[in-house]
Amino acid sequence: MRRWLIPVLGLAFFLVASLATEQAQGQTVHKLGYSGSGIGADDLIQVMLKEKLWQKHGFDITPVYFNSGSLLGQALLAGEIQSSESDVPTMLNLAVSGALDIKLIAVTFNRLEHSFLVNKAIKTPEDLKGKKIAISRFGSASDVTTRLVLRFWKLNPEKDLAILQSGNTPTRLASLAAGHVDGALINPAYVHRVLASGCCRVLADLSDLPMDYARTGQVVPAGLLRTHRQTLKRYLEAIIEGIHAYKTKPRVVLQVYAEQGLKDPEAAKQIYERISRSLREYPVPEPQGVQAVLDSLSHPKARGAKAADFFDSSLLEEIKASGFIDRVYGRK
Numbered sequence: 001m002r003r004w005l006i007p008v009l010g011l012a013f014f015l016v017a018s019l020a021t022e023q024a025q026g027q028t029v030h031k032l033g034y035s036g037s038g039i040g041a042d043d044l045i046q047v048m049l050k051e052k053l054w055q056k057h058g059f060d061i062t063p064v065y066f067n068s069g070s071l072l073g074q075a076l077l078a079g080e081i082q083s084s085e086s087d088v089p090t091m092l093n094l095a096v097s098g099a100l101d102i103k104l105i106a107v108t109f110n111r112l113e114h115s116f117l118v119n120k121a122i123k124t125p126e127d128l129k130g131k132k133i134a135i136s137r138f139g140s141a142s143d144v145t146t147r148l149v150l151r152f153w154k155l156n157p158e159k160d161l162a163i164l165q166s167g168n169t170p171t172r173l174a175s176l177a178a179g180h181v182d183g184a185l186i187n188p189a190y191v192h193r194v195l196a197s198g199c200c201r202v203l204a205d206l207s208d209l210p211m212d213y214a215r216t217g218q219v220v221p222a223g224l225l226r227t228h229r230q231t232l233k234r235y236l237e238a239i240i241e242g243i244h245a246y247k248t249k250p251r252v253v254l255q256v257y258a259e260q261g262l263k264d265p266e267a268a269k270q271i272y273e274r275i276s277r278s279l280r281e282y283p284v285p286e287p288q289g290v291q292a293v294l295d296s297l298s299h300p301k302a303r304g305a306k307a308a309d310f311f312d313s314s315l316l317e318e319i320k321a322s323g324f325i326d327r328v329y330g331r332k
Contacts, residue, residue, distance in 0.1 A: 050255070113206065115185070119200055144293075152209065244329060286313075
């Protein structure tokens with residue numbers, strides 16, 4: 001389902017090739033990596049493709065799917081992709097380790113958006129003691145977020161239960177429904193499927209937790225921000241128009257859902273309303289949400305790391321000051 005394999009190339013080659021393609025054909029070739037589906041990541045990309053918003057802003061975009069945030073980070077490190085649309089925690093984990101020199105330039109979701117589903121025998125977070133919890137991979141956003149939530153519930157992720165590598169949401173869903181694990185973070189787009197099976201219940205909707213958290217956003221190599229600033233400004237303008245399309249064209253979004261297998265009209269409507277509310281009209285990175293991610297990371301170098309070192313809000317500030325967002329939303 002819309003997944004491409006691409007050769008490993010050096011980042012320097014991508015920078016030169018991107019500029020050459022832009023000059024030769026009038027469009028910038030750009031490989032955009034993402035992990036997971038739903039929650040506006042894959043869905044937002046597909047809405048933008050349907051509405052031809054990438055082309056409008058001069059981009060020839062190839063979305064590249066990875067089945068975990070850890071692999072997505074490795075691809076960014078290897079130069080296989082030029083930006084990441086999702087999994088900010090994994091990207092920042094690699095950044096604090098020194099493996100990646102990146103900047104977070106937009107945050108589309110500044111909250112935890114998943115639901116924590118468990119088998120029906122589990123009634124409270126305390127009941128998770130001694131149980132098995134599924135994540136995608138160690139070090140991925142699902143791992144970081146799961147541990148963050150468990151600590152919020154006063155549970156020790158290292159001692160009180162077992163955390164198992166399983167895979168992205170569909171795989172975790174299957175493991176949970178089959179009873180191989182007792183709980184897992186589940187993308188809102190899939191919650192209705194688990195509940196329909198009768199195996200499980202929602203222990204918590206994480207969007208209700210009182211915290212800012214830069215969960216999903218646009219991450220680019222710092223070098224790209226220095227050398228292709230105007231290109232990235234156009235890129236963010238396209239994202240802003242994509243968010244507007246998502247919020248104002250439910251028919252297009254619901255068509256994307258249907259193509260991904262979500263056929264239940266009521267479930268689709270509920271998911272759309274939730275995600276549309278959470279998508280940020282002005283997706284600027286904010287210190288509190290970025291710092292919350294850094295504080296949740298397990299890497300020793302994350303202790304004492306400062307949010308200001310890992311994000312750059314200047315492009316979005318320029319875009320807002322220009323009146324672009326107001327024009328998109330018909331306020332000017």
